[in-house]
Amino acid sequence: MAPQLTLQAPLELPPAEVPGYLDRLWGEALQESTGAATFTLLVWEPSWLQQQLIRTGRIDGPLSGLLNGELLEAARQVVGEVGLPTSTAPMAPEVAWRLGQQAGDHSAEDLRGQFVDRAISAHRPRRLITLAPTLAADHPLETLVAAYCPLAEERSGSEDACGDVVVLRGGMGAIEQGLAMLQPLIPAELPCWVWWNGSMDESPELLEALAVPPRRLVVDSSIGEPRRCLDLLVDRIELGQAVNDLNWLRLRSWRESLAMVFDPPRRQLALDQVVQLDIDVEGNHPVKGLLLAAWIADRLGWHLQSSYWIHGDRPEGLGIGAEFQRTDGQSVQFRLMPVPVGISKTHPGALVGLRLICAPAGQSPLCVILCSESGGCMRLEAGGVASMELAEEVVPLPNESEEMEMARLLAGGHDSTNPLLAAAAPLAAKLLPS
Amino acid sequence: MAATQTNPLRVGLRQERVISPQCLVIFGASGDLTHRKLIPALFELFRQRRLPTEFAVLGCARRPWSDEDFRSRMAEALAEEVKQHQSAWQQFAACLFYEPVDLQQDEDVVRLGTRLEAIDRLRATRGNRTFYLSVSPAFYGSGCRALAAAGLLRDPARSRVVIEKPFGTDYASAEQLNRVVQACGQEQQIFRIDHYLGKETVQNILVLRFANTIFEPIWNRNYIANVQITAAETVGVEERAGYYESSGALRDMVQNHLTQMLALTTMEAPGRFDPEAIRNEKAKVLQAARLANEDEPWKCCVRGQYSRGGSPAMPLSGYRQEPGVNPNSTTETYVAMKLFIDNWRWQGVPFYLRTGKRLPKRLSEVVLTFREAPVHLFDAAGGSPTANQLVLRIQPDEGAGFVFEVKAPGSGMRSRPVDMHFSYDESFGEPSDEGYVRLLADAMLGDPTLFTRSDEVEAAWRLYTPLLELIEEAPWQLPVQPYEAGTWGPGAADSLLADDGLLWRRP
The missing domain is CATH 3.30.360 (Dihydrodipicolinate Reductase; domain 2)
Incomplete structure (x- = not known):
């Protein structure tokens, strides 16, 4: 994991000022730099498990949104302590839910959207937008903006193609309010990926609003209620949207x-x-x-x-x-x-x-x-x-992180679903008994 | 490789490496190679979903074609594939663009830059560009200069140049061309193509040697008596007389294809599977290679030229009777030679290379003959025991065979040779990619492992310099000897081995 190098510390701005600020940033402050003609990556990053583990004092911060060994170990301990079957995976939503029933008020710095795996940053996203919901439902909307350029070792030549990061942080209600400002932030001429990095059960309206075709959707059908996961995959494939399922890729x-x-x-x-x-x-x-x-x-x-x-x-x-x-x-x-x-x-x-x-x-x-x-x-x-x-x-066990899989998709994607997945998902949905 | 049957579970699984969004620019897009090899290879990659959606091909040549002209001409050339995969072709054709460009004209190159920027915006190709020089070798240097002058090679991670063979015509010209192209960009941007390296079985030489523990300990002068490398063609010069007359078998086949097989067979194990580590070892072994007799090269080399042959029912023309060939031509269509490699592994082991046109079989193979057992305990059914041989078959019937002695059935203890056989068809049954599919994909991935580096090319030319000089300065000392079309070359080639008490393997 490598922190993204920013040209400036992330700047907190009132949400309404973000689009104007970015226009000024590229028009004036970054005139010498080339804006990367790559893609926009829009990430739903709830990190409920990490948030709950931090809140209950089981791990230290910062809250990064990235999986690591310490987090998984702490989650496995929770599985045993709360009486879930030992086969329960750390990423199963019930682990975070059970933690939510426990007391705790620890906190840590929230750096979601500001830590970017090197595998992803190497592809120089033109704009990285992170939606980072907080546990506190009444947390007001905070908007952070920063420009970045590749790290020295990622630079490949004289052209330092740059991008920017935008983080929308707040309670669920605040995040939903912030959706209105998203559309103008997504450059129409570039491909846009929506990475739903959470349970496929949660916030269906939000998912509906974010994953609008022709945006390319990335989900993980191992997280969420099975019927909902499969039905969502099938719906999206039938819509003709490019759907990538990390659970399928792990097969x-x-x-x-x-x-x-x-x-x-x-x-x-x-x-x-x-x-x-x-x-x-x-x-x-x-x-x-x-x-x-x-x-x-x-x-x-x-x-x-x-x-x-x-x-x-x-x-x-x-x-x-x-x-x-x-x-x-x-x-x-x-x-x-x-x-x-x-x-x-x-x-x-x-x-x-x-x-x-x-x-x-x-x-x-x-x-x-x-x-x-x-x-x-x-x-x-x-x-x-x-x-x-x-x-x-x-x-052999797959040894690649989510971010590596994601980077592989970003490296050269398609605007249609892999035909094998497109054929398998509807049949898998029929296989699951009612 | 012919497919015997397709494994239904294998379909669609070849997506291991992802090509980044990019624009492939083909110079010489109106030429044969584009519609015979490059576009079919790209269409194959497209159908395998190995090309990203953000992809474009920009064909460039002097002809004043439009995008639509280019698309329809490519569709005509690939009529059979287009018919079979109409919908895929429609999508693929949308990636094809054309720009009339003469690389010698500055304003054309400027216009090319503008067009590429437009394609970047239209197809979101992220400024990644692969320039494929499918033009006359005379324009390799000036083509690179023009691209560099227009700033199109400025970013070494996002732009690269693929150069077709031949890379130079001798050591001096290759060195000069290397200087030119290296002045235009970094070595990592230059991809010198040798389509032989795109063959699965050529790459398999590396895997066979370095993924198995049983071969490497005996892969040296202590166990190997000699090595034969053969690339035989049944065809004649066909429509290539214009090129072939100035090239001949030595330049057309030996300096590149056979030498690459030699390098892969003889190189030391690289420290890691890394393009530079592999190319370092290949360059080192080629630098240690030499003709068996550099002072008197005519004693270790035979040149031949096919004459009339065949049967009354199917007569075959001689080379000098082929269309476009000088009736008094002294161009060799066959060459055989003996080399040594002066290093610890191979000192004293003779390497015999041969290639020719109008030979009885189409095949490429590397044959390693092991030393005989020190004591012959058993009578051999064939008179004397056959030395163990490891045969790496590059084409056709790709695979490997190992010849060893077993007890002949019956009373007594007589030995006879048998062949243990591995075939790609029998084990995998899946057609391997055509060489250009693999090499184009690698070039666009920026993986230079299967491309030759400047020092490799120069070492290969240096190796044959005494022969080239001899042919240039005293051709009578190494005359082309006629051989009947459809035979295994001139008798003198047999004598080359007979002097060492050996025979060419008759495959």
Whole structure:
């Protein structure tokens, strides 16, 4: 993490003066600099977890909006203390909500929007606008403005293309009031990205107002109520908006590992003969597992026949079962099960394992098992798998931060949704039983 | 590489590296390379979603075309692909622009700068520009100068120049051209293209050597007896007589493609996978390479030229009968030579390079022959045991093979060679990208790993300087020897190895 170099300390201005100030800044004070002809990045940055951890004195400030090891460790401790299942991910909204029930009045300097990961600042956003809601609902609107130029080591030549940062901070009501000033701040001629860096459940009206097409939307479908996450993805895709889902991007290594198993042409025929697909996920958030299943089903041309809840008494929640029909009319059984883990990963619903069983006629069945680096494959190895041809792979854990993923998107984006996600999301939504 | 079947789970997963918003400027946009290679490669990248939305191609040439002319001409040239992917083409074609530009005219270059700024605004390409010089080599230097003078190469992180082969015609001209282009921009901005390096299997030489522990310990003079590098073509000179007459096989194939294969096969392990670290090692090994006999180069090199051949049913013209070729031409269409590398790893190991046109097979391969076992305990089915060979097949049937001895079935203990076979098709079944797809993407990513650096180019030319001087000053000492079209070259090439008690591998 590297603080963005600003040409001036962030200046607090009355909201109404911000557009005029920026015009003057670029017209007079920064005449020697080149305004970066890049993009606008608009970030919804509630950081509720970090705010609550600071308020309850569990971590020190400043409030940066960035994840780090100390924050995640503190959140994991909270999971145990408040009696949430151990599989609860630190980023699950219920962790912050439970913290909200606890007493505390610690505070720290709020630097949201002023700390920018180097991976993102290297792309020189022309304007970085951060909406930073505070815990105190009655906090009045504060507006901070600063111009910046790349750090010395980020400079690439004689042209120091510069940008500016705008932070809108305040209680929810104040933030909503501030929305009116946003539109003139977004240069019409440049692409605009809206990064909804919070739960997909919260503030639907605000999300609606910010994520107006053709702005490119970045969300994380692992955070929020699963039905709402999937429906929102589907709605936006159907609108023709470019949607990027960080939860989908984190599936990259799973999709790659599974594709690798079937790269040899001698194995590809088995893909037409799949009879069973099992996916295990951490905790009770099935969206990631459903997206993976939907991707497989879409690629292999399966049709969904039915889906249903699988009841049980496990604290992690309900499983999901479904039946697909293959292109040759045969049936494929699908089960997604929440499983307990000792130490959960950062985001809810991380994948633990996948099992794909293919039964080619006249040949011994092929069983493909993928398991996560930290999870192990024991549960999926049970049930007669030993008699099959076994292809087993360990999927490496993604080691990139949200900001790195975001930077990758900003590095070269598209104004349409990735076709694989566009096909998988509607099917995943249908897979989730009502 | 031919695809055997497509893995449905593989579709759309090749998005590992992201190309930044940018404008690719092609000089020589009305030429063959643009519609045969560059635009098809870019369209392929587009269809794989590896190009960002904020992308543009600006074609530049002297012809007074409009944007629409350029788009429709490219659509005609790619008619088959356009038919198959009509909607994708419509979107891609919207990225194509054209500006009539003569790089020798200052006002044209100024106008180019203005047009690029307009495209930056229109397509939000963020001022990132890749200039591709697909023009006559005579204009490489002046083209770079014009771009630099217009300030278009000022920012080394946002502007780069791709230069096609040939980079110079000998050591002196390459050195001079390097001086010119380096005066226009930094070395990191110069991408000298060698499309052989875009081939998956050429890159695989690095992975095979440095990602496996079993090869590197034996990859040296203690275990390897000799190395043969072959690039054989079945075609003749085709429509390239004009260029080929002044170039010949030595300049057209050996100095670049074969030398790159030699460098990748023989370089030391880089400290890290980093463009400069890799290019340092390639340059070092080329600087240590020399002709087997520099004082009398005619003793370690054979030149040949194909003559009439083929069969009555399918007769093949001789080189001198080809359209556009001087009937008394002494240009070589075949060359074979022996090299040494004077370093600790390779001292004393002969490297045999050969390339030619109108040979019986189209293939490129590197063959490492290992030393024989010190004692022969077993009778060999073939009379004498076959030395172990590692064959790296660059094309076709890309892959690798390892030849080793096993017990022949039956009573007794006779040995015979067998071939252990790895094939890209069988293992992956997925077509690899055409070389230009990979290289264009790398250039736009600013990754120079697969491009040749100035010192590499100069070292490669320096290596063949004694031969080039000999051909220039005393060609009678290294005459072109005729060989029948469709055969494996002149007999003298066999003698080159026979003198060392060896044979060319007959693939």
